[in-house]
Amino acid sequence: MNGSEPHRVNLNNPFIALRHPNFRYYSIGMIVSLIGTWMQNIAQPWLAYSLTQSPLLLSLIGALQFTPVLLFSLFAGVVIDKYPKKKILILTQSASLVITLLLALLVWTGEVRYWHILILATALGAANTLDMPARQAFVIELVGKDDLMNAIALNSTVFNLSRVIGPAIAGIIMATSGVASCFFINAFSFAAVLISLIFIKPIALPKNQLIKKRIWEEVKEGLRYIRQSPILVETLLAIAIVGTFAPNFSVLVPVFAKLVLNQQESGFGFLMSFLGIGSLLGAIFVAASSRTGPKRYLLTIVPFSVGLFLILTGFANTFILTGFLLALTGFFFVAFTSNANSTLQLNSSNKYRGRVMSAYALVFGGSTPIGNLYAGAITDRINARMGFLACGAAILILMAVLMIGQYSRRRNQLHR
Numbered sequence: 001m002n003g004s005e006p007h008r009v010n011l012n013n014p015f016i017a018l019r020h021p022n023f024r025y026y027s028i029g030m031i032v033s034l035i036g037t038w039m040q041n042i043a044q045p046w047l048a049y050s051l052t053q054s055p056l057l058l059s060l061i062g063a064l065q066f067t068p069v070l071l072f073s074l075f076a077g078v079v080i081d082k083y084p085k086k087k088i089l090i091l092t093q094s095a096s097l098v099i100t101l102l103l104a105l106l107v108w109t110g111e112v113r114y115w116h117i118l119i120l121a122t123a124l125g126a127a128n129t130l131d132m133p134a135r136q137a138f139v140i141e142l143v144g145k146d147d148l149m150n151a152i153a154l155n156s157t158v159f160n161l162s163r164v165i166g167p168a169i170a171g172i173i174m175a176t177s178g179v180a181s182c183f184f185i186n187a188f189s190f191a192a193v194l195i196s197l198i199f200i201k202p203i204a205l206p207k208n209q210l211i212k213k214r215i216w217e218e219v220k221e222g223l224r225y226i227r228q229s230p231i232l233v234e235t236l237l238a239i240a241i242v243g244t245f246a247p248n249f250s251v252l253v254p255v256f257a258k259l260v261l262n263q264q265e266s267g268f269g270f271l272m273s274f275l276g277i278g279s280l281l282g283a284i285f286v287a288a289s290s291r292t293g294p295k296r297y298l299l300t301i302v303p304f305s306v307g308l309f310l311i312l313t314g315f316a317n318t319f320i321l322t323g324f325l326l327a328l329t330g331f332f333f334v335a336f337t338s339n340a341n342s343t344l345q346l347n348s349s350n351k352y353r354g355r356v357m358s359a360y361a362l363v364f365g366g367s368t369p370i371g372n373l374y375a376g377a378i379t380d381r382i383n384a385r386m387g388f389l390a391c392g393a394a395i396l397i398l399m400a401v402l403m404i405g406q407y408s409r410r411r412n413q414l415h416r
Contacts, residue, residue, distance in 0.1 A: 015287070017151035022142040022200045029196025031158045033093075036189025038166025038276070040100065042269050043174060043182035044117065045250045047107065049258070051114050055384075059251045059376020063369035065121040068129045070366035076130045077358025078218045081351070085138040090197055092131035097190035099123050104183030132365055133357040136341065140353070141202035149342040153287035156338040160283045160330070163276030171269015222355030232356065234406060235299060235343050238336075240363035241398045242303050245391040246310065246333050247368065248375035249275060252391070253326070256384040261319050274323030278330030285331075286338040298339035303399045305332040310392030314385040337364070 017023050049058050080088060103120045106112040143151040173181050226232045249272065257263040257271055286298075309329040316322040341360065348356040371391070379387035 015150075015154065017143045017147045017154050020143045020147065020151075022202065023139075023151055023154075025196045025199045026142055027154065027158050029193040030155070031162055032192035033189045034159055034162035035166045035169070036186035038162050038272075039170040039173070039182040040186040041250060042167045042170035042272055043179045044121070045254050046174065046265060046268060047112070047179050048114065048117055049254050051112075051117075054380065055251065055255050055387075056373075056376045056380040057114065058254070059248075059372040059379075061117055061121050062248075062250055062372035062376075064118055065125040065128075066365050066368035066372070068122065068126040069132065069361055070369055072126075072129045073133065073358045073362035073366055074219045074222070074355070075215060075358075076133055076361070077222060077355035078215050079130065080134050080137055080354035080358065081218075084202075085134050085141065085354075086197055086200065086202055088130055088134045089138065090194060092127045092134065093190050093193045093197075095127040096124060096131070097187055097194075099127065100183060100190070101187035104180055104187050107178075107183055108180040128365070129361070133354065133361040136345070136357040136360065137354045138202070140345065142200070144203055145346075148345060150287060152342050152345065153283055153338050156283035156334055156341075157280060157287055160276055160279035160334055163279050163330075164273050165276075167269045167272035167276060169269075171266040171273075174265040174269070219355070222352055222359070225349075225352045226356060226359055229347060230409075231347050232344060234402075235340050236359055236363050237402055238299055238303060238399070239340050239360065240367055241395060241402065242306060242333070242336060243364035244367035244371040245374070245394040245398075246306050246329070246371075248371050248387070248391055249326075251372050251375045252379060252384055252387045255379055256322070256388070260317075260384055261322060263319065267319065271319070271323055271326060275326040275330040278327030279334040280330075281327075282331040282334035283338055286335055286342075298335055299343065300399075300403060302332050302336045302339075303395055306336065307392040307395030307399065310388050310395070312392075314388030314392070 018027070044061070045058055048061050049055075052058065099120055103112070103116070106116050139151050139155060140148050170182050173185075226236070253271055253275075254268055257268040261267065261271075263271070306329060309325055309332065313322060313325040313329065316325055344356055344360055345353065374394075375387045375391055378390045
């Protein structure tokens, strides 16, 4: 049955993609793994900041973790278009398990040093260079094209549900059992995805013609394909802007929590859970409206909301207000990214989908080193408030420039 069930379904059902057994298996494995990942995402910056007391050194970890994505994403797309995505995911998830377990052991034995975190974060980033675009491109093989946007939105829902649960648990565990426990839980959570992959039988899509070319030629071919599609170019540019300056929470929030709000581990964890709650609601909003297709206003107007709420967060003085503003930031950020992801996939052919999603990984994850260093340098030189303000202002200014450019291009086309 190609992984789907042929009975009639309600087209307005926001959970319609769950009718596919493949997607159910995948979602169960991913939510377990992602809860572990978010626990590490809380524990790692807190550990690094505790070791260094430096926002700049903290930002360097995030920068190095995403540097492999920046350097190698486009080449990863060629690999993903050529080889079975299920096998690629088994490889990347296994590598992530080993890397995280090694970090857990170093922390548990008390031997961890700042440079250990740098090296292992970079190694984990190398695994993510293949893993991130492979996971994005794999979704269509779980549900088919008709339910793709709903599946992407539900994937985002799973990601952001774990973003609520993981940080809250991490904050409590760090305060009671120590940081090492978070790393151990994350290491073993990767096994959940590996088990789910055993049961998944991907839908057979039309196979690409395997013409032997040099890998750089295939990269250039993918870039030409993207360049010829205005919707792909405009979407990727918007993702690059928001992806660079919005998701710098692992740099900004721990410093803001500690120095501005006088919070400890549990307070930091709950602030990140506020962010997760907003993100979860944003993902549910996109899932509920997915049957009508991507919304253009979510690609153009919503990024301004992200920038605005980042700026307002910089002015917050209380724990509750900070959490509320982070929740609003998360809502609009995920509404934008889920819609942008769907726009890219639905406007890409099977032959180039892996390379398009590797470009997505490049501009979204690969821009993180720039954003982390930008946020870290400003926070280090001035303060955490200014870090939030500078990130929000950058989004507002660059999105305004992008929209003016799009308007000018369309006006010129009309006058030809």
